[in-house]
Amino acid sequence: MLNTLMYMGNSWGNDYGVNNHENNSFQPRHGTIAGFYHYLQDKYLHHLRLINELQDCLERDELNLCYQPLIDLETGRTTRVEALLRWQHKHSGSISPEIFIPLAEQTGQIHALTSWVLDHALQQLHAWISGGINIDIAVNLSMCNLHDENFPALVIGLLDKWSIPPELLILEITEGMIMYDPELTIRVLRKLNDLGARLALDDFGAGYSSLSHLAGLPITELKIDRTLIMDMDKNSKNALIVRSTIELARKLDMKITAEGVENAAVCNILKEYGCNSAQGYFFSKPVNDIEFTSWFSNSGRDPCN
Numbered sequence: 001m002l003n004t005l006m007y008m009g010n011s012w013g014n015d016y017g018v019n020n021h022e023n024n025s026f027q028p029r030h031g032t033i034a035g036f037y038h039y040l041q042d043k044y045l046h047h048l049r050l051i052n053e054l055q056d057c058l059e060r061d062e063l064n065l066c067y068q069p070l071i072d073l074e075t076g077r078t079t080r081v082e083a084l085l086r087w088q089h090k091h092s093g094s095i096s097p098e099i100f101i102p103l104a105e106q107t108g109q110i111h112a113l114t115s116w117v118l119d120h121a122l123q124q125l126h127a128w129i130s131g132g133i134n135i136d137i138a139v140n141l142s143m144c145n146l147h148d149e150n151f152p153a154l155v156i157g158l159l160d161k162w163s164i165p166p167e168l169l170i171l172e173i174t175e176g177m178i179m180y181d182p183e184l185t186i187r188v189l190r191k192l193n194d195l196g197a198r199l200a201l202d203d204f205g206a207g208y209s210s211l212s213h214l215a216g217l218p219i220t221e222l223k224i225d226r227t228l229i230m231d232m233d234k235n236s237k238n239a240l241i242v243r244s245t246i247e248l249a250r251k252l253d254m255k256i257t258a259e260g261v262e263n264a265a266v267c268n269i270l271k272e273y274g275c276n277s278a279q280g281y282f283f284s285k286p287v288n289d290i291e292f293t294s295w296f297s298n299s300g301r302d303p304c305n
C-alpha cells in the first residue's frame with residue numbers, strides 16, 4: 001500500500017500539491033510514524049477524489065490552457081508558445097498538472113485530456129495566425145498517447161479541423177516515454193513524423209539518455225531540462241554539460257531550446273554557446289491567451305536583444 005501511495009503521491013507536497021507544488025518537503029504534522037501515515041492516507045483519499053472529479057472536469061469547463069513563449073536567441077523574437085494545461089478546481093483552486101496528469105495517465109483519462117488540449121491549442125493558433133501573429137505551438141504528450149496507434153489519426157483530424165499546417169505543431173515527449181515498449185512507441189513516433197508534425201525531446205538531461213542513443217529517432221529538437229539551466233551562471237559543472245549538449249546536438253542537426261531561463265546572465269551564456277531558443281520566467285511566465293496576445297503585440301522579445 002505504501003508503494004501505491006508513494007507512486008500516486010508523485011511528490012511530497014504540503015497540501016496535496018494544490019496551489020503550491022513548489023514546496024516538495026514533507027513536514028510531519030505530529031513528527032511521528034502515525035502522523036506520516038495519516039498524511040499519506042489523506043493524500044491518497046484526496047487523489048481518489050480528484051480521479052473521480054477528473055471524469056467531468058471537461059463538462060464543468062474547469063480546464064484551460066496557458067501559453068509560455070519561446071524566444072529565438074539570434075533574432076530576439078518569439079517564434080513559438082508551449083501550451084500548458086491548467087485545472088481550476090471549483091473548491092481546491094488551481095491544481096498543478098504535475099499532480100493530475102499522472103492520475104489521468106493511470107486511469108486512461110489522459111486520452112480525453114490530450115485530445116482537449118490539442119483541439120484548444122490548435123484553435124488558439126488558428127486565431128493567432130488569423131490575427132497576424134505568426135508563431136508555432138508546442139503541446140506536451142503523455143506515454144499513453146504514444147502507445148495508441150490511432151493517435152496520429154486524431155492529430156491529422158484536428159490539424160485539418162483548424163487548417164493548421166502540420167509543421168506548425170511541435171509534439172513534446174520525454175525519454176521515459178520511449179523506454180517503455182520502444183517498438184510500439186517508435187512506430188507511432190514515425191507516423192507522427194510522416195504526417196509532418198515535429199517532435200521535440202523534453203526535459204533532456206534530467207534522465208539518463210545519451211544523444212547517440214536518440215540519434216536514430218525522428219526527433220529534431222531537444223529541450224534541455226531546467227534543472228541544468230536555472231543555475232548555470234553559478235554552477236560551472238552544469239554550464240559544461242549544457243555547452244557540450246548544445247555542441248553535440250548541433251552536430252546531429254538538432255535544434256536546441258533551453259528551458260528555465262530566469263535571468264539575463266543565463267540568457268547571455270546560452271547565446272554564447274549557440275543555443276537556438278530559450279523559454280523561462282526571464283521572458284515570460286505562462287500566461288493566458290489574452291495576456292500573451294498583448295505581450296506579443298507590445299514587445300514579445302528578448303529584453304536583452
Ligand code: C2E
Binds near residue numbers: 096
Ligand atoms: P514541462 O513540459 O517541462 O513544462 C515546463 C514547466 O516549467 C511548466 O510548469 C512551466 O510553468 C515551468 N517553467 C517555465 N519556465 C520556468 C522558469 O523559468 N523557472 C521555473 N522554475 N519553472 C519554469 P507547469 O505548467 O506546472 O507544468 C508542469 C509539467 O506538467 C510540464 O512540464 C509537463 O510535463 C506537464 N504538463 C503540462 N501541461 C500538459 C499537457 O497538456 N499534457 C501533458 N501530458 N503534460 C502536461
Ligand code: CA
Binds near residue numbers: 172
Ligand atoms: Ca514541455
Ligand code: CA
Binds near residue numbers: 202203225226259
Ligand atoms: Ca520540460
